Amino acid sequence: MDKERETERGSALSIGFFGNNFNDHFSQSIVISPSLYYSELYKLKKISSEKFNIKAGGMINLTANVRINPDLNNNAVGYELIPTLFGSAKGTLDVSRKVDKDKKFLFFRYRALKRTKKLALRLNVGLINSSYRNGYVYSGQSFLLNDSRLFDGYEFKVFSGFRMSSSLDYTLHSRKNKNAVQISYVWDAYKTGGNLDKFEMAQHALRFTLLFNTK
Amino acid sequence: MMMKKHIILAVLPILISCEKVLFEEDLATTDPKANFEYLWNECNEKYSYFEVKQIDWDAVKTEYEAKLFEGMTQDSLFNVLGGMLTELRDDHVNLISNFNVSFFGVEFLGQDNFYGRLIEENYLNRDYYISGPFGHNFISNDEIGYVRFASFPGTVDDTNLDFVLDRYKDTKGLILDLRENGGGAVSDIFKILSRFVEEKTLTNYSRIKNGPGRNDFSEAEPVYVSPHNGIRYTNKVIMLVDRGTYSAGSFTALATKALPNIILMGDTTGGGLGLPNGGQLPNGWTYRFSITQALTLDKSAEFENGVPPDIRVLFDWNDLTKDEVLERAILELQ
Structure with a gap:
């Protein structure tokens, strides 16, 4: 992390188990979502201050979903790719304790040592939303052709759908070195475009990150 | 600074509440009319055999919509929706709830043409082999190989096929009995057929x-x-079929029309040449129906109504000492 420029690249994997019980019919599914991302943010000097750093930039994110729902027969396994180019903004507030303070919690007295802490909110809005999904009947026929293909009958749609994500990060820096720990609440919501079999999904995740050798 | 801190903490819940605006309303409902409309429309736009079967789907809607009424039970609604799907005359069309499954029953379009116990007692004997999904033995003075294939379980492999075909390599011919084979895994079709072609063949x-x-x-x-790059069978093959030969069974029967060394014998198959596709109704029931068409070499979809045999032979239920279909196949291979 840099005050002037922030580059981030990485991957994430989320696995969710879902159940739905409606009208005495229970369905369950497993959703596995790996994603790759690359992000660049630059400080907006005119509106930033020493205490409040505001950055803007973008992020490329490729998210895949593998969905397993045995109740859907031949569609029991579904998968799609959701590539997105985001426009991003991030505000980082320095909430550091500059001097040691004596504090009291209930009957306990303690000394709060000075420490670098940051609270940040990042918002990403999809500028180019796209999807690589099944075609009209949500199934392919390649295995009937004796020529099985993974993305059989898939269609790539650009400028279609909508995606938005955000993360609220609380970063606590070590007093002894340049390392830090970060706790984040991450929210990601997206829907595909068109009028047919739209795909909608939201993820809420609590993320714990170890940061090494921060600047 | 406290103000900014509060703003940052407040923005996130506001964004998350945007989900409600971003996402569409949940379709879940038990309303009979809504479920009827959903199912009828899904079929209307995606079912693949309306024209081949000459089905007036609008007329079907009028007929079955009139059977809906306020406060009807789940069972009554199931009978209306299931009855509507049965009009498609297709066993790849089902309505599935936790108390019933609708079906057409294409095998009842023809007589029963297979009596398994008679074959075991009078032809196979008790020492027949079971190699994976294949039950088989020599018949007719060890001159012919008989292979019973009752379903396409997806477990056909090189080991069991090699064993079966190697065992009967010196026979006059092979009988593949696919009567009452309701289908299963498509992958098995090509594994089997690859053993009966000598060159890449358009089927x-x-x-x-x-x-x-x-x-x-x-x-x-x-x-x-x-x-297949290995053991293949090059002598004459008779494939036995009937109205119970369905789906993958019918696909296999259809392919034999392009394979000159295989004769199709018995009764017309049940069809089922459309790939069934699954979905879920707003009330939680699931359904499936055909979304593809298999076409003959002259690009006709008519075989959905059944793949006709090259030689038509029916089982005589007045004489339970022999299987007329199997006897005719043996005669053909002599």
Whole structure:
């Protein structure tokens, strides 16, 4: 992390188990979502201050979903790719304790040592939303052709759908070195475009990150 | 600074509440009319055999919609929706709830043409072999190999096929009995057929729905079978079929029309040449129906109504000492 420029690249994997019980019919599914991302943010000097750093930039994110729902027969396994180019903004507030303070919690007295802490909110809005999904009947026929293909009958749609994500990060820096720990609440919501079999999904995740050798 | 801190903490819940605006309303409902409309419309736009079967789907809607009424029970609604699907005369069409499954029963369009115990007692004997999904033995003075294949379980492999075909390599011919084979895994079809071709062979075409119109299909794509690089059977083959030969069984029967060394014998198959596709109704029930068409080499979809045999033979239930279909196959191979 840099005050002037922030580059981030990485991957994430989320696995969710879902159940739905409606009208005495229970369905369950497993959703596995790996994603790759690359992000660049630059400080907006005119509106930033020493205490409040505001950055803007973008992020490329490729998210895949593998969905397993045995109740859907031949569609029991579904998968799609959701590539997105985001426009991003991030505000980082320095909430550091500059001097040691004596504090009291209930009957306990303690000394709060000075420490670098940051609270940040990042918002990403999809500028180019796209999807690589099944075609009209949500199934392919390649295995009937004796020529099985993974993305059989898939269609790539650009400028279609909508995606938005955000993360609220609380970063606590070590007093002894340049390392830090970060706790984040991450929210990601997206829907595909068109009028047919739209795909909608939201993820809420609590993320714990170890940061090494921060600047 | 406290103000900014509070703003940052407040923005996130506001964004998350945007989910409600971003996402569409949940379709979940038990309303009979809503479920009827959903199912009828899904079929209307995606079912692949309306024209081949000459089904007036609008007339079906009028007939079955009139059977809906306020406060009807789940069972009554199931009978209306299931009855509507039965009008498609297709066993790849089902309505599935946790208390019933609707079906058409295509095997009842013809007489029962298979009596398994008679074959075991009078032809196979008790020492027949079971190699994976194949039950088999020598018959007719060890001159012919008989192979019973009752379903396509997806477990056909090189080991069991090699064993079966090697065992009967010196016979006059082979009988593959697919009567009452209701289908299963498509992959088994090509593993079996690859043992009976000597060169890459075009067997049929397939096309898939790609729009809501009755004739909105993809281009017809060719289906080829290539010879297996190993043990193959080159003598004459008789494939036995009947009305119970369905889905993957019918696909196999369809392919034999392009394979000169295989004769199809028995009764017309049940059809089931459309790939069934699954979905869920707003009330939680699930359904499936055909979304593809398998086409003959002259690109006709008519075999959905059943693949006709090259030689038609029916079982005589007045004489339970012999299987007329099997006897006719033996005669053909002598």
